[in-house]
Amino acid sequence: MVTETKIDLWFWHLDATVGDIARWRKHLASDELERMSRFMFSKDQERYTICKSRVRRILGWYLGISPRDVMFATTGRDKPVLADRAAGIAFNLTHTDRLACLAVTRGEAVGVDLERVREVKDDFIAYALNPDEHARVLSLDPDARRHAFFRYWTAKEAYLKATGTGLWQSLKTFDVEVPVISTLGELTRGALPRVDDPSERDRNWHLYTFQATPAHIGALALAPPTNAEIRICSRWISSQAWV
Numbered sequence: 001m002v003t004e005t006k007i008d009l010w011f012w013h014l015d016a017t018v019g020d021i022a023r024w025r026k027h028l029a030s031d032e033l034e035r036m037s038r039f040m041f042s043k044d045q046e047r048y049t050i051c052k053s054r055v056r057r058i059l060g061w062y063l064g065i066s067p068r069d070v071m072f073a074t075t076g077r078d079k080p081v082l083a084d085r086a087a088g089i090a091f092n093l094t095h096t097d098r099l100a101c102l103a104v105t106r107g108e109a110v111g112v113d114l115e116r117v118r119e120v121k122d123d124f125i126a127y128a129l130n131p132d133e134h135a136r137v138l139s140l141d142p143d144a145r146r147h148a149f150f151r152y153w154t155a156k157e158a159y160l161k162a163t164g165t166g167l168w169q170s171l172k173t174f175d176v177e178v179p180v181i182s183t184l185g186e187l188t189r190g191a192l193p194r195v196d197d198p199s200e201r202d203r204n205w206h207l208y209t210f211q212a213t214p215a216h217i218g219a220l221a222l223a224p225p226t227n228a229e230i231r232i233c234s235r236w237i238s239s240q241a242w243v
């Protein structure tokens with residue numbers, strides 16, 4: 001039987017162009033307020049507050065409860081999940097300088113990563129990628145190489161975030177295949193041709209990369225049921241919405 005797996009990718013900017021930060025802060029739990037207060041600069045406190053507030057607002061919408069009532073738990077390697085597992089909603093968050101993205105789906109492992117495209121040293125490319133991936137990236141001219149590297153890097157991180165192991169697992173225990181170019185907003189399908197971990201190898205992994213803005217590359221990983229039709233919806237939230 002064909003089922004549908006829908007994934008919502010919610011994007012928002014983290015800069016507080018919305019005035020009174022107290023309106024955002026009221027959604028946060030005490031541990032989040034404590035973590036927020038540890039940032040030295042008020043700009044970082046504001047970005048953190050907006051990020052966590054949006055996450056609560058969005059997840060509260062799926063659950064039909066107020067943002068303040070959303071409860072979190074963590075899995076073995078500190079992946080945040082909803083405490084209410086019976087709700088069957090999986091999510092994953094990524095943020096990089098001024099942009100955030102939350103992936104939300106029903107019941108499936110999901111991981112998402114965003115990176116700002118920037119200069120990377122060849123040593124780091126060699127550290128992060130397997131020989132075939134490395135050779136493909138190094139065959140490109142320097143500008144294309146930067147973009148290609150972040151396609152591989154975000155794809156690898158999205159997979160590790162979907163499994164929940166994060167960067168505790170070596171980036172060399174699996175291979176990814178991703179297109180090195182796509183246009184703004186377009187999602188392109190990648191693949192995981194080799195996964196060493198026997199508990200993950202036989203899952204129906206789907207990998208996508210995308211250019212979120214001219215400066216940001218992202219990737220999404222999920223393991224839906226076999227035969228599922230995948231539907232991915234991107235939604236940008238304006239700075240004023242949903243305070």
Ligand SMILES: CC(C)(COP(=O)(O)OP(=O)(O)OC[C@H]1O[C@@H](n2cnc3c(N)ncnc32)[C@H](O)[C@@H]1OP(=O)(O)O)[C@@H](O)C(=O)NCCC(=O)NCCS
Pocket residue numbers: 077078079080092093094095096111112113114157160161162163164165166167168
């Ligand atoms: C979790 C991890 C993959 C995040 O990568 P990143 O590019 O820095 O950050 P992103 O913005 O993409 O993701 C951050 C979010 O991922 C989520 N996250 C945290 N741990 C996670 C895990 N194990 N799996 C999936 N998601 C996780 C959280 O929501 C986090 O948001 P928060 O920091 O606001 O709480 C990475 O930091 C990690 O694996 N850390 C643990 C291992 C480690 O520190 N190793 C050090 C040697 S490299």
